[in-house]
Amino acid sequence: MRQVLKDKIIEVCDKKIAAKGEQVGISFYAFFKNKNDNPDLLMEAATWWIKTHKLDHFEKAVKIKNLVNGIATQ
Template sequence: MRPTLRAKAISVCNDKIEKKGEGVGLSFYAFFANRNDDTELLMEAAEWWIKTHGLDHFEKAIKIRAMIESGQ
């Protein structure tokens, strides 16, 4: 996952956790605006989420943040 996507994902996780608590879940779609203007980046996130890590559609934001911060 490229550094810009990692930074964006961590920021989104932090924001969701701050607003809704540590139990909040999210999907990789949360890292993007409602309109997809970067298909390549969306596919990169989807591959990391689904193919590389086999994650469910919704996962806890704290889990995703920890995975990304650890370099997974």
């Protein structure tokens, strides 16, 4: 995963957690604007989310942040 995508994921997760608490859910669409202005990056995120980690549509932001940071999750 490109560093720019990792940085964006961490930034969005941090903002969501700060605003709504550690139980907040998130989908990979949260990392992008409603306008699909970077389809390659969107597909990279979708592949990481769906194929690599087999995640549900919504997951806890804390879990996603930990996965990006290489921290094992349950």
